[in-house]
Amino acid sequence: MRKSLKGFTLVEIIAVVAIVGIIIVALYSFFMNNFKVVQQQAQIANIESQAKRLQDSIKQWLQMADQQSIAYYPLSGKVYMIVYEDQTSYPNGVEYLIGYESSEKKITIEKRMGSNSSTVWYLKGKVVNFTVTDNPPQIIIQYTVDLGVRGQTRTYKVVYNRRYDW
Structure with missing residues (x-):
């Protein structure tokens, strides 16, 4: 009497290995694409954070500055101001050039x-x-930043009205 052996055929094993391989490749591709998107978003967030921090700092300096000292020099392309941060150490103010x-x-x-x-x-x-656009009493400082992803850019603008009569 012969006993019937049960098992998998070679064709069944190859089919299962192929299906599992396709699933693994699809999952790997999915996770790698998500990883790239997360990395890009982190890069964009870092750049935007720096740009926003600069924008906030410029606004703060303009508000703290001696209003008559705020000037734009087109030849050098710089904005000049005297800011009174610490009057005990620097009673004449701190000069900023942007x-x-x-x-x-x-x-x-x-x-x-x-x-x-x-x-x-x-x-x-x-x-x-x-x-920089300087139309007294208003000064506008504007800069465009490359976010580093598919040519995306973002423009930041500081619009400030000086607080004295011209």
């Missing part, structure tokens, strides 16, 4: 405190346009 370096696509902030000076930059390699 400018744009097109070669490195960045916005620079030069801070002069007496004989000391420091320069910081924002959004290096990301600023595609920087314009």
